[in-house]
Amino acid sequence: MNAMTDIKTDPTDMTDLAIAIAMRGVTKIFGDKPQEALALLQSGKSKAEVQAETNHVVGLDNVSLDIARGQIFVVMGLSGSGKSTLIRHVNRLIEPTAGEIVVNGTDVLKMSLNQLRTYRRTQVAMVFQKFGLMPHRSVIDNVAYGLEVRGVPKAERLKEAAKWIEIVGLSGYEQSRPRQLSGGQQQRVGLARALALDTEIILMDEAFSALDPLIRSGMQDQLIELQKTLGKTILFITHDFDEALKIGDRIAVLKDGAVQQVGKPEDIVLRPANEHIEEFVREVNKARAIHVRSIMERGEHEHCQASVSQDARCEDVLPLFAEHQWVGVQDSDGRQIGRVTAKQVIKAIARHTPGLN
Amino acid sequence: MFPELIDTKPLRRAIDDGLNWVVRNWGDEFEAAAYPLLMLLKAIEDLLVATPWWLIMAILVGVAWLATRSWKLPVIVLLSLLFLGVMDLWKDAMTTMALMIAATITAILVSIPVGVWMSRSLNVRNVVTPVLDLMQTLPSFVYLIPTVMIFGPGKIPALIATIVYAAPPLVRLTDLGLRSVDPAVMEASRAFGTNPRQRLFGVQIPLALPTILAGINQTTMMALAMVVIASMIGAGGLGYQVLQGIGRLEVSRGLFAGLGIVALAIIFDRVTQSFGKQLQGRIGLAEAR
Numbered sequence: 001m002n003a004m005t006d007i008k009t010d011p012t013d014m015t016d017l018a019i020a021i022a023m024r025g026v027t028k029i030f031g032d033k034p035q036e037a038l039a040l041l042q043s044g045k046s047k048a049e050v051q052a053e054t055n056h057v058v059g060l061d062n063v064s065l066d067i068a069r070g071q072i073f074v075v076m077g078l079s080g081s082g083k084s085t086l087i088r089h090v091n092r093l094i095e096p097t098a099g100e101i102v103v104n105g106t107d108v109l110k111m112s113l114n115q116l117r118t119y120r121r122t123q124v125a126m127v128f129q130k131f132g133l134m135p136h137r138s139v140i141d142n143v144a145y146g147l148e149v150r151g152v153p154k155a156e157r158l159k160e161a162a163k164w165i166e167i168v169g170l171s172g173y174e175q176s177r178p179r180q181l182s183g184g185q186q187q188r189v190g191l192a193r194a195l196a197l198d199t200e201i202i203l204m205d206e207a208f209s210a211l212d213p214l215i216r217s218g219m220q221d222q223l224i225e226l227q228k229t230l231g232k233t234i235l236f237i238t239h240d241f242d243e244a245l246k247i248g249d250r251i252a253v254l255k256d257g258a259v260q261q262v263g264k265p266e267d268i269v270l271r272p273a274n275e276h277i278e279e280f281v282r283e284v285n286k287a288r289a290i291h292v293r294s295i296m297e298r299g300e301h302e303h304c305q306a307s308v309s310q311d312a313r314c315e316d317v318l319p320l321f322a323e324h325q326w327v328g329v330q331d332s333d334g335r336q337i338g339r340v341t342a343k344q345v346i347k348a349i350a351r352h353t354p355g356l357n
Numbered sequence: 358m359f360p361e362l363i364d365t366k367p368l369r370r371a372i373d374d375g376l377n378w379v380v381r382n383w384g385d386e387f388e389a390a391a392y393p394l395l396m397l398l399k400a401i402e403d404l405l406v407a408t409p410w411w412l413i414m415a416i417l418v419g420v421a422w423l424a425t426r427s428w429k430l431p432v433i434v435l436l437s438l439l440f441l442g443v444m445d446l447w448k449d450a451m452t453t454m455a456l457m458i459a460a461t462i463t464a465i466l467v468s469i470p471v472g473v474w475m476s477r478s479l480n481v482r483n484v485v486t487p488v489l490d491l492m493q494t495l496p497s498f499v500y501l502i503p504t505v506m507i508f509g510p511g512k513i514p515a516l517i518a519t520i521v522y523a524a525p526p527l528v529r530l531t532d533l534g535l536r537s538v539d540p541a542v543m544e545a546s547r548a549f550g551t552n553p554r555q556r557l558f559g560v561q562i563p564l565a566l567p568t569i570l571a572g573i574n575q576t577t578m579m580a581l582a583m584v585v586i587a588s589m590i591g592a593g594g595l596g597y598q599v600l601q602g603i604g605r606l607e608v609s610r611g612l613f614a615g616l617g618i619v620a621l622a623i624i625f626d627r628v629t630q631s632f633g634k635q636l637q638g639r640i641g642l643a644e645a646r
Contacts, residue, residue: 032593120550132545136563136640177639197549346537 020201020233021067021090026099028085028257028283031056034097047256059085060096061257067250068280069200072227072234074248075197076241079096082257083237084129084147087161091124092116103201104134118275121150125194128207131186133178140165140174146197157196164192184215204236206244220247241280245269245289253277265289286349287315295348296329296338304328304339321345361382369449380506391513394463398516401457410447418622424631433627437620446617452594454621456587457580460516464524464576469569472531482532489525495553497522497586515592523589526575532569537560567637574629581622594619 027271029037029050040049047058049354060082061180067073077083088094089101092108101108103123110121111119125146133142136238138160141148147157168188178186187207194202208216225249227234238244244251253260253268255277261273272278290319293310307328320327321342328336367553405413416434441450475482497518504514527567531536538561546560562569588596594615 093544117550117552118549122550124548126545126548128541128545128548130541132541132548134542134546134560134564135401145546149549149551150556203548347434 018069019066020104021065022100022102023063023086023089023306024100024102026060026063026086026089026096028059028082028094029056029097030059036039040095044057047258058082058257059094060089060176062302063099063254063257065252065259065262067233067235069233070231071249072223072236072237072247074244074251075209075239075254076244076248076253078249080117082258083239083254083256084205085257086254087126087203087235087237090203091120091126092203098258121146121197123199124201124203125197125199126203126205127187127207129209131178131183131190131210133189133193135178135187137245138175138177138261139170139181142178142189143196147353148256149198150348160196161192164196165189167195167226168192182215184211184219187211187219191223195230199232201233201235204234206237206239209238209240216243223247241284242288243282253280254340266291266294285315287318287345288313290348291316292327292329292340293338294346295344296340297344298338301326301328301339302338303336307336310337314349317345360465369473370506371537376503376506384507386510387507388513391508391517394459394516395513396461398455398459398512401459402452405451405455406448407640410442413451417628421624421628421631424628425637430627430631433520434475434624436621437624440620441617445520445611446598446619447600449593449595449614450594450617450621453581453584453618454595455510456516456584456592456594457517457577457621457625460519460523460580460583461573461576463520464527465573467520467532468524468527468572469577472528472569472572473535475528475532476561485528489528490521492521493525497583499579501586501590503514514590516588518535519592521585522580522583523576526579527569527572530568530572530575531565534565534572537568564640565631570629570633570636574633575631577625581618581625584618 001213010155020026022025024356025039029041031037032055033054037050037054037058040053041047041058041061042101045053047061050056050058062081062161063086065073071200075083077087085094090103090108092101092111096109103119106119108116108234123161134145137145141156142162143165144157147160152160160172165171168191168213170185170188170192172187173181178189181189187210189208207220211219220243221232225301235315236244245268248265250263251268252262253273255276263271268277269281269286272281273303290313292308292312292314293311295304303326306324307330308320309318310329310331312329317327317340326341329338329340331337355356363482381386417438418431418435421431422428426428441447472487473486500521501514501518508514508517542560542564543556546556551559552571584592584594584596585599588594588600595614598614599611600613602608
């Protein structure tokens, strides 16, 4: 396999991928008379000006996003940036003031109430920051909840729920109540509840934000691991840039309800579009953001003793340099497609540190 | 003196004449409409009176044990019931208990749907709340007199007066319980494509149940508070004994019958409260609050 085909199979390259969720000019204004505020906003006034003049809050400002099938798309923003509002538009928990939302070719906003319920039952599952588990139900009944709503017979849904409880590592807790579990365990229940529906799209609203750092990191790893076999379309909301870089195939940065930049994690780190994003980038762990494949020497080289996969980041290869001068990079079939040295990695990280270039 | 701005006499006369007209022309229809209520009360009373005393004791002590799983409440219940038996108040106590249970059942059937309706519509709440305030603050004699005029003295007006007085807290607490269900859980339920009925019966009512049970507890207590007034218009029972005690200046009769009412109140209050706590523990709200 040569370098050209490698780029084509790159999971973050979206040119070949079908669009699962398309948002076009989605605007949301909270208040009694949103149309007046909308007109002001469209005439070019800022969020703050609109709020001062009409006392209406702009939740989303002309958001257009394409989310490709099978990728983890992260929307990153600080609190108040409108990211939680954005994700609730996809399953229409919030109605937009203007714009269009098309999911798998169907306009979500044109659905009748009944169609909307069917859509929520069969096509989009959601994981919540505050878990949203039913305290009066056992863990297994919580996981089976979506299937129950869908009308799946009891024996079948319990079997399915038990399977997912095992996958997220909660075997033995089936009959526990959510309150008897730790935060991390509760969110595993939330994740299993969404996965049990086997929908193509999963919405995750700050799913790991309420968890301790160590547990959060473990959950991120588990999500990445699961995604390798499931290949879902995941829309993931976070305020944590490190988290976005770790799990995102693509990242959109949101500020004041408007999209600032969309791109691969490396695009954002290497080429921040504006001052606001640069502030995030300054704080970030660049060794995590940069893939080794983007800095490696491509082509045929002699086989290296140590090697990493093409999905590896700089932080993954750093420990290997303690023992080896060269580290190989392999494609998914285990063939070596290039190699890196410690020097290249250090240069890559140093170059992207502001003030040093 | 406040100056007479308008002559209110015609208004008063119209109300009085109107009531008389209703009594004359619609009295039988009203009585027929209240007949199922009377049947319910009579059935409960006959059942309680016909059941041997030891069986009722066994059932209530058993329920108390189920509610707490400890020996303390069953002992209290047993002592209260023994007091009623020893003081020769058993039959009166059963009559009063029947009135209270009938009023509570009717209040549950009416209040919970009204509470559900209130929790879903601001307009309904704006209308129902002042009506509830009125029901709770209007002196009971004010509506007792017209009901007696329409139905004649007896058990029906007593039951209706008790229901009017006892139902409001259950309506309020049903509404409160349903509205204070964690919005995050409601949103999650909505995101999974539930319809309003699935949300009401699958999420809201189960989570509001402890609050609704507190409302039922309040209703039983307020129904007991009405027994003396109810006995004035023919409800009989412990309240009638109190009334007789006052009338004949027999302090002991009034005192023991009064203590009998307290005994009933203790039994029903503690048992319903314990069930509420048990439920709260099971749902896990006890730790969360």
